[in-house]
Amino acid sequence: MNLSFRQLNTFREVIRAGSISQAARVLGRTQPAVSSMVAGLEAELGFALFLREHGKLTPTPEARYFLEECEDILARLEQTKRTLGGIARLEKGKLRIASHPAASGFFTPRVLTEFLRDKPGVDASLMMRSSGVIEDLIASQQFDVGFAETPKARSSIGQQDFDLECLCAMPRDDKLADHELITPETLRGADLAMLFEEHQTHVQTRAAFEEMNCAYRWRFELQTFLPGLKLVEAGLCYMICDLITAQSNLDRGDTGLVFRRFRPRIGSSVSILTPAHSPQSRLSQAFCKRLEAEIRTVQQNVEAFVKTA
Template identity: 35%
Template sequence: MNLRQIEVFRAVVTNGTTARAAEVLRISQPAVSKMIQELERTLGFPVFDRIKGRLRPTAEGQLFFREVEQAFTGLTELRSAAARIRDFGSGKLRIACLSALSTNIAPRALQQFAKRHPNIAVTLQTRTSSVARDLVASGQFDVGIVADEIDTTGIDARPFANFRVAIALPEDHPLTQKDIVRPEDLAGQRFIALSPEDTTRQEGEAAFERANITQHTVIETPFSTTICAMVAQGLGVGLVNPLTAEPYLGRGLVLRPFEPALHFRTLLIMPPNRPPSRILNDFISDLKNVIE
Protein backbone atom coordinates (compact mmCIF):
# COMPACT_ATOMS: atom_id res chain seq x y z
CA MET A 1 0.00 0.00 0.00
CA ASN A 2 1.40 3.37 -0.98
CA LEU A 3 0.29 6.96 -0.73
CA ARG A 4 -0.64 7.16 -4.41
CA GLN A 5 -3.06 4.23 -4.05
CA ILE A 6 -4.64 5.93 -1.03
CA GLU A 7 -4.94 9.17 -2.96
CA VAL A 8 -6.68 7.39 -5.84
CA PHE A 9 -9.06 5.59 -3.46
CA ARG A 10 -9.98 8.89 -1.81
CA ALA A 11 -10.53 10.56 -5.17
CA VAL A 12 -12.88 7.79 -6.33
CA VAL A 13 -14.96 7.96 -3.11
CA THR A 14 -15.05 11.74 -3.20
CA ASN A 15 -15.90 12.08 -6.89
CA GLY A 16 -18.13 9.02 -7.29
CA THR A 17 -16.64 7.54 -10.48
CA THR A 18 -13.27 6.36 -11.74
CA ALA A 19 -13.66 8.62 -14.77
CA ARG A 20 -14.09 11.74 -12.66
CA ALA A 21 -11.28 10.64 -10.29
CA ALA A 22 -8.97 10.13 -13.29
CA GLU A 23 -9.82 13.60 -14.52
CA VAL A 24 -9.10 15.20 -11.15
CA LEU A 25 -5.84 13.29 -10.70
CA ARG A 26 -4.85 13.79 -14.35
CA ILE A 27 -4.20 10.12 -15.00
CA SER A 28 -5.98 7.56 -17.16
CA GLN A 29 -9.13 5.74 -16.06
CA PRO A 30 -7.45 2.31 -16.46
CA ALA A 31 -4.65 3.52 -14.16
CA VAL A 32 -7.24 4.42 -11.53
CA SER A 33 -8.90 0.98 -11.80
CA LYS A 34 -5.54 -0.78 -11.58
CA MET A 35 -4.51 1.11 -8.42
CA ILE A 36 -7.83 0.32 -6.75
CA GLN A 37 -7.34 -3.38 -7.51
CA GLU A 38 -3.78 -3.29 -6.14
CA LEU A 39 -5.02 -1.53 -3.00
CA GLU A 40 -7.68 -4.18 -2.43
CA ARG A 41 -5.14 -6.96 -2.80
CA THR A 42 -2.88 -5.26 -0.27
CA LEU A 43 -5.71 -4.61 2.21
CA GLY A 44 -7.19 -8.07 1.88
CA PHE A 45 -10.77 -6.85 1.49
CA PRO A 46 -12.78 -5.10 -1.23
CA VAL A 47 -13.26 -1.36 -0.81
CA PHE A 48 -15.88 -1.01 -3.55
CA ASP A 49 -18.88 -2.94 -4.75
CA ARG A 50 -19.15 -2.91 -8.52
CA ILE A 51 -22.78 -2.38 -9.38
CA LYS A 52 -23.77 -1.86 -13.03
CA GLY A 53 -20.35 -0.43 -13.85
CA ARG A 54 -20.32 1.96 -10.88
CA LEU A 55 -18.25 1.76 -7.71
CA ARG A 56 -19.86 2.06 -4.30
CA PRO A 57 -17.82 1.85 -1.08
CA THR A 58 -18.35 -1.38 0.84
CA ALA A 59 -18.91 -1.23 4.60
CA GLU A 60 -15.20 -1.95 5.02
CA GLY A 61 -14.40 0.67 2.41
CA GLN A 62 -16.41 3.27 4.29
CA LEU A 63 -14.56 2.51 7.52
CA PHE A 64 -11.25 2.68 5.70
CA PHE A 65 -12.26 6.00 4.10
CA ARG A 66 -12.79 7.53 7.56
CA GLU A 67 -9.24 6.61 8.50
CA VAL A 68 -7.97 7.97 5.19
CA GLU A 69 -9.72 11.30 5.81
CA GLN A 70 -8.06 11.59 9.22
CA ALA A 71 -4.69 10.90 7.65
CA PHE A 72 -5.25 13.52 4.94
CA THR A 73 -6.26 16.03 7.60
CA GLY A 74 -2.91 15.37 9.22
CA LEU A 75 -1.16 15.88 5.90
CA THR A 76 -2.94 19.19 5.43
CA GLU A 77 -1.74 20.30 8.85
CA LEU A 78 1.79 19.24 7.92
CA ARG A 79 1.63 21.31 4.76
CA SER A 80 0.48 24.32 6.81
CA ALA A 81 3.27 23.77 9.31
CA ALA A 82 5.79 23.52 6.49
CA ALA A 83 4.52 26.78 5.03
CA ARG A 84 4.85 28.52 8.40
CA ILE A 85 8.38 27.17 8.84
CA ARG A 86 9.28 28.28 5.32
CA ASP A 87 7.93 31.79 5.91
CA PHE A 88 8.75 32.35 9.57
CA GLY A 89 11.15 29.63 10.72
CA SER A 90 8.61 28.21 13.18
CA GLY A 91 4.89 28.10 13.69
CA LYS A 92 5.18 28.55 17.44
CA LEU A 93 6.75 30.99 19.86
CA ARG A 94 7.57 29.82 23.40
CA ILE A 95 8.33 32.50 25.97
CA ALA A 96 9.42 32.16 29.60
CA CYS A 97 9.05 35.38 31.57
CA LEU A 98 9.73 36.52 35.10
CA SER A 99 6.60 37.48 36.98
CA ALA A 100 7.39 41.20 37.18
CA LEU A 101 7.07 41.65 33.39
CA SER A 102 4.49 38.96 32.61
CA THR A 103 1.49 41.20 33.25
CA ASN A 104 2.68 44.36 31.52
CA ILE A 105 5.64 44.30 29.10
CA ALA A 106 5.01 40.80 27.71
CA PRO A 107 1.25 41.30 27.00
CA ARG A 108 1.87 44.66 25.37
CA ALA A 109 4.55 43.21 23.12
CA LEU A 110 2.35 40.22 22.28
CA GLN A 111 -0.48 42.57 21.32
CA GLN A 112 1.75 44.11 18.67
CA PHE A 113 3.14 40.74 17.66
CA ALA A 114 -0.33 39.22 17.17
CA LYS A 115 -1.29 41.95 14.72
CA ARG A 116 1.58 40.92 12.44
CA HIS A 117 1.39 37.17 13.09
CA PRO A 118 -2.19 36.26 13.98
CA ASN A 119 -1.68 32.58 13.14
CA ILE A 120 1.40 31.98 15.27
CA ALA A 121 0.72 29.93 18.39
CA VAL A 122 2.26 31.49 21.49
CA THR A 123 3.10 29.84 24.81
CA LEU A 124 3.86 32.25 27.66
CA GLN A 125 4.86 30.80 31.00
CA THR A 126 5.54 32.88 34.09
CA ARG A 127 8.50 31.36 35.92
CA THR A 128 11.23 32.38 38.32
CA SER A 129 14.28 33.66 36.50
CA SER A 130 16.34 30.57 37.31
CA VAL A 131 13.66 28.19 35.99
CA ALA A 132 13.17 30.33 32.87
CA ARG A 133 16.92 30.18 32.33
CA ASP A 134 16.91 26.37 32.46
CA LEU A 135 13.95 26.13 30.05
CA VAL A 136 15.74 28.31 27.51
CA ALA A 137 19.15 26.66 27.98
CA SER A 138 17.61 23.23 27.30
CA GLY A 139 15.94 24.49 24.11
CA GLN A 140 12.41 23.93 25.42
CA PHE A 141 11.66 27.67 25.10
CA ASP A 142 12.72 30.12 22.41
CA VAL A 143 13.30 33.18 24.56
CA GLY A 144 13.32 34.23 28.19
CA ILE A 145 12.93 37.56 29.97
CA VAL A 146 14.73 37.25 33.29
CA ALA A 147 16.38 39.12 36.13
CA ASP A 148 20.13 39.56 35.95
CA GLU A 149 20.99 37.32 38.91
CA ILE A 150 20.89 34.15 36.81
CA ASP A 151 23.89 32.12 35.72
CA THR A 152 24.45 33.07 32.07
CA THR A 153 26.69 30.10 31.31
CA GLY A 154 25.40 28.10 28.36
CA ILE A 155 22.89 30.66 27.08
CA ASP A 156 22.87 33.68 24.79
CA ALA A 157 22.21 36.55 27.22
CA ARG A 158 21.95 40.22 26.40
CA PRO A 159 20.82 43.27 28.43
CA PHE A 160 17.12 44.02 28.02
CA ALA A 161 15.78 46.81 30.23
CA ASN A 162 16.37 48.56 33.55
CA PHE A 163 13.51 49.79 35.74
CA ARG A 164 14.02 52.18 38.64
CA VAL A 165 12.81 50.85 41.96
CA ALA A 166 9.92 52.50 43.82
CA ILE A 167 8.70 51.94 47.37
CA ALA A 168 5.21 50.44 47.59
CA LEU A 169 3.17 51.68 50.56
CA PRO A 170 -0.36 50.95 51.83
CA GLU A 171 -2.55 53.87 50.76
CA ASP A 172 -3.15 54.98 54.36
CA HIS A 173 0.54 54.82 55.36
CA PRO A 174 2.07 58.01 56.85
CA LEU A 175 5.01 57.84 54.42
CA THR A 176 2.65 58.57 51.52
CA GLN A 177 2.94 62.19 52.61
CA LYS A 178 6.59 62.24 51.56
CA ASP A 179 7.70 63.08 48.03
CA ILE A 180 10.77 60.83 48.33
CA VAL A 181 11.33 57.92 50.71
CA ARG A 182 14.82 57.10 51.98
CA PRO A 183 16.19 54.17 54.02
CA GLU A 184 16.06 56.12 57.29
CA ASP A 185 12.34 56.71 56.75
CA LEU A 186 11.80 52.97 56.80
CA ALA A 187 13.40 52.20 60.15
CA GLY A 188 11.17 49.81 62.07
CA GLN A 189 8.78 49.26 59.16
CA ARG A 190 7.49 45.78 58.36
CA PHE A 191 9.32 44.94 55.14
CA ILE A 192 8.17 42.58 52.37
CA ALA A 193 11.28 41.58 50.46
CA LEU A 194 12.32 39.75 47.34
CA SER A 195 14.29 36.51 47.60
CA PRO A 196 17.83 36.82 49.00
CA GLU A 197 19.44 35.96 45.63
CA ASP A 198 17.71 38.89 43.91
CA THR A 199 20.35 41.49 43.02
CA THR A 200 17.94 44.38 43.59
CA ARG A 201 17.27 43.15 47.12
CA GLN A 202 21.01 42.88 47.71
CA GLU A 203 21.57 46.45 46.53
CA GLY A 204 18.69 47.63 48.72
CA GLU A 205 20.18 45.91 51.77
CA ALA A 206 23.51 47.59 51.03
CA ALA A 207 21.77 50.98 50.94
CA PHE A 208 20.11 50.28 54.30
CA GLU A 209 23.46 49.22 55.80
CA ARG A 210 25.12 52.44 54.64
CA ALA A 211 22.36 54.36 56.41
CA ASN A 212 22.81 52.17 59.53
CA ILE A 213 19.22 50.98 59.23
CA THR A 214 18.21 47.39 59.94
CA GLN A 215 15.37 46.07 57.79
CA HIS A 216 12.58 44.29 59.61
CA THR A 217 11.72 41.68 56.96
CA VAL A 218 8.47 39.83 57.71
CA ILE A 219 7.76 38.19 54.33
CA GLU A 220 10.01 36.99 51.50
CA THR A 221 8.81 36.19 47.98
CA PRO A 222 10.45 35.84 44.55
CA PHE A 223 7.66 37.86 42.90
CA SER A 224 7.19 41.63 42.80
CA THR A 225 3.50 41.08 42.10
CA THR A 226 3.19 39.24 45.41
CA ILE A 227 4.87 42.13 47.21
CA CYS A 228 2.32 44.50 45.68
CA ALA A 229 -0.58 42.29 46.74
CA MET A 230 0.76 42.06 50.29
CA VAL A 231 1.35 45.82 50.53
CA ALA A 232 -2.16 46.52 49.24
CA GLN A 233 -3.47 44.40 52.12
CA GLY A 234 -1.52 46.50 54.61
CA LEU A 235 0.98 43.79 55.55
CA GLY A 236 4.05 45.98 55.11
CA VAL A 237 6.07 47.99 52.62
CA GLY A 238 8.40 46.83 49.82
CA LEU A 239 10.67 47.80 46.97
CA VAL A 240 9.01 47.01 43.63
CA ASN A 241 9.16 47.53 39.90
CA PRO A 242 6.64 50.34 39.20
CA LEU A 243 5.30 48.44 36.20
CA THR A 244 4.39 45.53 38.45
CA ALA A 245 2.41 47.82 40.73
CA GLU A 246 0.16 49.25 38.01
CA PRO A 247 -2.84 46.93 38.66
CA TYR A 248 -2.75 47.81 42.38
CA LEU A 249 -2.54 51.59 42.13
CA GLY A 250 -5.68 53.11 43.60
CA ARG A 251 -6.59 49.73 45.06
CA GLY A 252 -4.82 49.90 48.39
CA LEU A 253 -1.31 50.69 47.15
CA VAL A 254 0.64 53.90 46.60
CA LEU A 255 4.09 54.32 45.04
CA ARG A 256 6.72 56.82 46.04
CA PRO A 257 10.23 57.38 44.59
CA PHE A 258 13.01 55.73 46.57
CA GLU A 259 16.51 57.10 47.03
CA PRO A 260 19.29 56.18 46.58
CA ALA A 261 18.35 55.07 43.09
CA LEU A 262 18.13 51.31 42.69
CA HIS A 263 17.25 49.41 39.52
CA PHE A 264 15.72 46.15 38.43
CA ARG A 265 17.98 44.90 35.63
CA THR A 266 16.65 42.36 33.17
CA LEU A 267 18.13 40.16 30.47
CA LEU A 268 16.84 38.69 27.24
CA ILE A 269 18.06 35.12 26.90
CA MET A 270 17.98 32.58 24.07
CA PRO A 271 19.29 29.06 23.49
CA PRO A 272 22.98 28.93 22.57
CA ASN A 273 24.15 28.39 18.98
CA ARG A 274 20.66 28.79 17.53
CA PRO A 275 20.07 31.73 15.18
CA PRO A 276 16.74 33.38 16.05
CA SER A 277 13.91 32.77 13.61
CA ARG A 278 12.10 35.56 11.85
CA ILE A 279 9.15 35.44 14.23
CA LEU A 280 11.46 35.52 17.24
CA ASN A 281 13.24 38.57 15.87
CA ASP A 282 9.85 40.22 15.31
CA PHE A 283 8.81 39.51 18.91
CA ILE A 284 12.09 40.89 20.26
CA SER A 285 11.51 44.02 18.17
CA ASP A 286 8.05 44.38 19.70
CA LEU A 287 9.50 43.96 23.19
CA LYS A 288 11.95 46.78 22.54
CA ASN A 289 9.19 48.98 21.15
CA VAL A 290 7.05 48.75 24.29
CA ILE A 291 9.89 49.71 26.65
CA GLU A 292 11.12 52.68 24.62
Protein backbone atom coordinates in the same frame (compact mmCIF):
# COMPACT_ATOMS: atom_id res chain seq x y z
CA MET B 1 11.42 13.07 -13.92
CA ASN B 2 11.76 16.81 -13.49
CA LEU B 3 8.39 18.56 -13.53
CA SER B 4 8.00 22.27 -12.91
CA PHE B 5 5.16 24.32 -11.44
CA ARG B 6 4.95 26.26 -14.71
CA GLN B 7 4.56 23.04 -16.74
CA LEU B 8 1.78 21.77 -14.51
CA ASN B 9 -0.03 25.10 -14.48
CA THR B 10 0.22 25.39 -18.28
CA PHE B 11 -1.11 21.86 -18.76
CA ARG B 12 -4.08 22.52 -16.50
CA GLU B 13 -4.92 25.75 -18.29
CA VAL B 14 -4.79 24.07 -21.73
CA ILE B 15 -7.23 21.43 -20.48
CA ARG B 16 -9.54 24.10 -19.09
CA ALA B 17 -9.34 26.37 -22.14
CA GLY B 18 -9.57 23.61 -24.73
CA SER B 19 -6.99 25.17 -26.99
CA ILE B 20 -3.43 26.40 -27.06
CA SER B 21 -4.46 29.88 -28.24
CA GLN B 22 -7.01 30.42 -25.47
CA ALA B 23 -4.65 29.08 -22.82
CA ALA B 24 -1.94 31.43 -24.09
CA ARG B 25 -4.27 34.42 -23.70
CA VAL B 26 -5.22 33.42 -20.13
CA LEU B 27 -1.60 32.82 -19.15
CA GLY B 28 -0.31 35.93 -20.88
CA ARG B 29 2.16 34.00 -23.02
CA THR B 30 2.64 33.36 -26.73
CA GLN B 31 1.14 30.29 -28.41
CA PRO B 32 4.57 28.89 -29.35
CA ALA B 33 5.66 29.22 -25.72
CA VAL B 34 2.61 27.32 -24.48
CA SER B 35 2.99 24.65 -27.20
CA SER B 36 6.65 24.22 -26.29
CA MET B 37 5.78 23.91 -22.58
CA VAL B 38 3.21 21.17 -23.28
CA ALA B 39 5.59 19.34 -25.60
CA GLY B 40 8.31 19.48 -22.95
CA LEU B 41 5.93 18.08 -20.35
CA GLU B 42 4.97 15.21 -22.64
CA ALA B 43 8.62 14.44 -23.28
CA GLU B 44 9.29 14.44 -19.53
CA LEU B 45 6.34 12.13 -18.84
CA GLY B 46 7.07 9.82 -21.74
CA PHE B 47 3.55 9.74 -23.17
CA ALA B 48 1.20 12.02 -25.12
CA LEU B 49 -1.29 14.20 -23.28
CA PHE B 50 -3.22 15.40 -26.31
CA LEU B 51 -4.27 14.08 -29.70
CA ARG B 52 -3.69 16.71 -32.34
CA GLU B 53 -6.10 16.44 -35.26
CA HIS B 54 -7.07 19.19 -37.69
CA GLY B 55 -5.76 21.89 -35.36
CA LYS B 56 -7.80 20.59 -32.43
CA LEU B 57 -6.47 19.26 -29.14
CA THR B 58 -8.17 16.27 -27.56
CA PRO B 59 -6.97 15.20 -24.09
CA THR B 60 -5.94 11.56 -23.88
CA PRO B 61 -7.26 9.29 -21.10
CA GLU B 62 -3.81 9.58 -19.52
CA ALA B 63 -4.18 13.37 -19.54
CA ARG B 64 -7.52 13.14 -17.68
CA TYR B 65 -5.95 10.94 -15.05
CA PHE B 66 -2.87 13.15 -14.80
CA LEU B 67 -5.10 16.21 -14.40
CA GLU B 68 -6.42 14.86 -11.09
CA GLU B 69 -2.87 14.49 -9.80
CA CYS B 70 -1.96 17.86 -11.22
CA GLU B 71 -4.87 19.59 -9.45
CA ASP B 72 -3.82 18.07 -6.13
CA ILE B 73 -0.21 19.13 -6.61
CA LEU B 74 -1.10 22.68 -7.63
CA ALA B 75 -3.57 23.05 -4.78
CA ARG B 76 -0.88 21.95 -2.34
CA LEU B 77 1.61 24.37 -3.88
CA GLU B 78 -0.90 27.21 -3.62
CA GLN B 79 -1.49 26.39 0.05
CA THR B 80 2.26 26.29 0.60
CA LYS B 81 2.62 29.70 -1.05
CA ARG B 82 -0.08 31.12 1.23
CA THR B 83 1.55 29.57 4.29
CA LEU B 84 5.00 30.90 3.39
CA GLY B 85 3.48 34.29 2.69
CA GLY B 86 1.89 34.24 6.13
CA ILE B 87 5.23 33.36 7.70
CA ALA B 88 6.91 36.19 5.81
CA ARG B 89 4.22 38.61 7.06
CA LEU B 90 4.55 37.19 10.61
CA GLU B 91 0.95 35.95 10.38
CA LYS B 92 1.76 32.27 10.90
CA GLY B 93 4.14 30.34 13.11
CA LYS B 94 4.81 29.14 16.62
CA LEU B 95 6.28 31.20 19.45
CA ARG B 96 7.57 29.60 22.67
CA ILE B 97 8.17 32.02 25.54
CA ALA B 98 9.39 31.38 29.08
CA SER B 99 8.92 34.23 31.55
CA HIS B 100 10.09 34.64 35.14
CA PRO B 101 7.33 34.88 37.78
CA ALA B 102 7.57 38.64 38.39
CA ALA B 103 6.63 39.35 34.78
CA SER B 104 4.32 36.41 34.13
CA GLY B 105 1.27 37.71 35.95
CA PHE B 106 0.58 40.81 33.85
CA PHE B 107 3.56 42.31 32.04
CA THR B 108 4.58 39.53 29.63
CA PRO B 109 0.96 38.48 28.89
CA ARG B 110 0.13 42.10 28.02
CA VAL B 111 3.12 42.40 25.68
CA LEU B 112 2.22 39.08 24.03
CA THR B 113 -1.43 40.08 23.69
CA GLU B 114 -0.56 43.30 21.92
CA PHE B 115 1.98 41.52 19.70
CA LEU B 116 -0.49 38.83 18.60
CA ARG B 117 -3.54 41.08 18.22
CA ASP B 118 -3.21 41.13 14.41
CA LYS B 119 -1.69 37.64 14.07
CA PRO B 120 -4.55 35.09 14.43
CA GLY B 121 -2.50 32.39 12.69
CA VAL B 122 0.28 32.40 15.29
CA ASP B 123 0.22 29.84 18.10
CA ALA B 124 2.01 30.77 21.32
CA SER B 125 3.26 28.99 24.40
CA LEU B 126 3.81 31.17 27.48
CA MET B 127 5.26 29.35 30.47
CA MET B 128 6.18 30.72 33.88
CA ARG B 129 9.48 29.35 35.13
CA SER B 130 12.16 30.47 37.55
CA SER B 131 15.02 32.45 36.03
CA GLY B 132 17.48 29.59 36.52
CA VAL B 133 15.20 27.13 34.75
CA ILE B 134 14.64 29.61 31.92
CA GLU B 135 18.39 29.78 31.32
CA ASP B 136 18.52 26.02 30.80
CA LEU B 137 15.42 25.97 28.60
CA ILE B 138 16.93 28.61 26.32
CA ALA B 139 20.39 27.02 26.29
CA SER B 140 18.84 23.68 25.25
CA GLN B 141 16.73 25.43 22.57
CA GLN B 142 13.43 24.26 24.05
CA PHE B 143 12.06 27.82 24.00
CA ASP B 144 12.48 30.68 21.52
CA VAL B 145 12.52 33.59 23.97
CA GLY B 146 13.22 33.84 27.67
CA PHE B 147 12.53 36.82 29.92
CA ALA B 148 14.39 36.42 33.19
CA GLU B 149 16.58 38.02 35.79
CA THR B 150 20.01 38.61 34.29
CA PRO B 151 22.15 35.45 34.41
CA LYS B 152 25.89 35.02 34.17
CA ALA B 153 27.05 34.96 30.57
CA ARG B 154 26.89 31.57 28.83
CA SER B 155 28.11 30.76 25.32
CA SER B 156 24.86 28.90 24.60
CA ILE B 157 22.68 31.93 25.38
CA GLY B 158 22.30 35.27 23.67
CA GLN B 159 21.16 37.95 26.09
CA GLN B 160 20.14 41.59 26.13
CA ASP B 161 20.36 43.13 29.59
CA PHE B 162 18.34 45.95 31.15
CA ASP B 163 19.16 47.73 34.41
CA LEU B 164 15.88 48.75 36.06
CA GLU B 165 15.43 51.08 39.01
CA CYS B 166 13.50 49.85 42.04
CA LEU B 167 10.72 51.97 43.54
CA CYS B 168 9.10 52.11 46.95
CA ALA B 169 5.46 50.96 46.97
CA MET B 170 2.98 52.30 49.54
CA PRO B 171 -0.78 52.81 49.94
CA ARG B 172 -2.13 55.84 48.12
CA ASP B 173 -3.33 57.39 51.39
CA ASP B 174 -0.10 56.64 53.29
CA LYS B 175 1.54 59.40 55.28
CA LEU B 176 4.66 59.09 53.09
CA ALA B 177 2.76 59.38 49.81
CA ASP B 178 3.46 63.11 49.57
CA HIS B 179 7.24 62.49 49.64
CA GLU B 180 8.96 62.63 46.26
CA LEU B 181 11.91 60.61 47.52
CA ILE B 182 12.05 57.78 50.02
CA THR B 183 15.23 56.89 51.92
CA PRO B 184 16.20 54.45 54.69
CA GLU B 185 15.80 57.36 57.09
CA THR B 186 12.24 57.90 55.88
CA LEU B 187 11.48 54.22 56.47
CA ARG B 188 13.31 53.93 59.80
CA GLY B 189 11.58 51.26 61.91
CA ALA B 190 9.05 50.43 59.17
CA ASP B 191 7.76 46.96 58.29
CA LEU B 192 9.03 45.79 54.90
CA ALA B 193 8.18 43.06 52.42
CA MET B 194 11.40 41.79 50.82
CA LEU B 195 12.54 38.89 48.69
CA PHE B 196 14.65 36.04 50.08
CA GLU B 197 18.05 36.92 51.53
CA GLU B 198 20.14 35.85 48.52
CA HIS B 199 18.27 38.00 46.03
CA GLN B 200 20.12 41.02 44.64
CA THR B 201 17.41 43.48 45.73
CA HIS B 202 17.43 42.15 49.29
CA VAL B 203 21.22 42.44 49.49
CA GLN B 204 21.15 46.02 48.18
CA THR B 205 18.26 47.08 50.41
CA ARG B 206 19.86 45.65 53.53
CA ALA B 207 23.15 47.37 52.70
CA ALA B 208 21.38 50.72 52.16
CA PHE B 209 19.72 50.59 55.60
CA GLU B 210 22.88 49.38 57.34
CA GLU B 211 24.98 52.12 55.78
CA MET B 212 22.65 54.77 57.20
CA ASN B 213 22.31 52.89 60.49
CA CYS B 214 18.53 52.68 60.08
CA ALA B 215 16.60 49.77 61.56
CA TYR B 216 13.68 48.10 59.81
CA ARG B 217 11.53 45.02 60.32
CA TRP B 218 11.65 42.33 57.63
CA ARG B 219 8.06 41.31 58.18
CA PHE B 220 7.26 39.46 54.94
CA GLU B 221 9.60 37.18 52.99
CA LEU B 222 8.58 36.75 49.34
CA GLN B 223 9.65 34.70 46.33
CA THR B 224 8.49 37.47 43.97
CA PHE B 225 7.33 41.03 44.55
CA LEU B 226 3.93 40.70 42.88
CA PRO B 227 2.08 39.12 45.87
CA GLY B 228 3.53 41.85 48.07
CA LEU B 229 1.42 44.48 46.32
CA LYS B 230 -1.65 43.24 48.19
CA LEU B 231 0.20 43.37 51.51
CA VAL B 232 1.29 46.93 50.80
CA GLU B 233 -2.17 47.97 49.66
CA ALA B 234 -3.59 46.66 52.93
CA GLY B 235 -1.20 48.93 54.83
CA LEU B 236 0.76 46.04 56.33
CA CYS B 237 4.18 47.09 55.03
CA TYR B 238 6.23 49.02 52.49
CA MET B 239 8.06 47.33 49.65
CA ILE B 240 11.03 48.37 47.49
CA CYS B 241 10.22 46.53 44.27
CA ASP B 242 11.32 46.29 40.66
CA LEU B 243 9.83 48.35 37.83
CA ILE B 244 8.22 45.33 36.15
CA THR B 245 6.18 44.68 39.28
CA ALA B 246 5.28 48.36 39.51
CA GLN B 247 4.19 48.32 35.86
CA SER B 248 2.17 45.16 36.53
CA ASN B 249 0.24 47.10 39.14
CA LEU B 250 -0.81 49.53 36.42
CA ASP B 251 -1.51 46.70 33.99
CA ARG B 252 -3.98 45.08 36.38
CA GLY B 253 -5.76 48.41 36.89
CA ASP B 254 -5.11 48.84 40.61
CA THR B 255 -5.42 52.34 42.06
CA GLY B 256 -4.73 51.71 45.74
CA LEU B 257 -0.96 52.07 45.49
CA VAL B 258 1.59 54.73 44.64
CA PHE B 259 5.30 54.38 43.90
CA ARG B 260 8.09 56.73 44.89
CA ARG B 261 11.77 56.84 44.00
CA PHE B 262 14.14 55.34 46.57
CA ARG B 263 17.70 56.47 47.32
CA PRO B 264 20.31 55.11 47.40
CA ARG B 265 19.32 53.53 44.11
CA ILE B 266 18.40 49.85 44.23
CA GLY B 267 18.81 48.10 40.87
CA SER B 268 17.14 45.06 39.38
CA SER B 269 18.57 43.62 36.17
CA VAL B 270 16.48 41.61 33.70
CA SER B 271 17.36 40.10 30.32
CA ILE B 272 15.82 38.89 27.09
CA LEU B 273 17.35 35.48 26.39
CA THR B 274 17.55 33.58 23.09
CA PRO B 275 19.36 30.39 22.02
CA ALA B 276 22.82 31.28 20.77
CA HIS B 277 23.42 28.19 18.64
CA SER B 278 20.24 28.12 16.53
CA PRO B 279 18.81 30.63 14.05
CA GLN B 280 16.12 32.87 15.45
CA SER B 281 12.84 32.88 13.54
CA ARG B 282 11.54 36.14 12.11
CA LEU B 283 8.56 35.83 14.47
CA SER B 284 10.83 35.42 17.47
CA GLN B 285 12.95 38.38 16.38
CA ALA B 286 9.87 40.56 16.02
CA PHE B 287 8.59 39.59 19.48
CA CYS B 288 11.99 40.30 21.03
CA LYS B 289 11.93 43.77 19.50
CA ARG B 290 8.45 44.37 20.89
CA LEU B 291 9.47 43.13 24.33
CA GLU B 292 12.59 45.29 24.24
CA ALA B 293 10.53 48.36 23.33
CA GLU B 294 8.15 47.73 26.24
CA ILE B 295 11.01 47.28 28.71
CA ARG B 296 12.73 50.44 27.50
CA THR B 297 9.48 52.37 27.81
CA VAL B 298 9.23 51.35 31.45
CA GLN B 299 12.94 51.93 31.96
CA GLN B 300 13.02 55.41 30.44
CA ASN B 301 9.75 56.77 31.82
CA VAL B 302 10.35 56.32 35.54
CA GLU B 303 9.57 59.95 36.29
CA ALA B 304 6.25 59.88 34.46
CA PHE B 305 5.42 56.54 36.03
CA VAL B 306 6.07 57.80 39.56
CA LYS B 307 3.87 60.87 39.02
CA THR B 308 0.96 58.88 37.59
CA ALA B 309 1.17 55.83 39.83
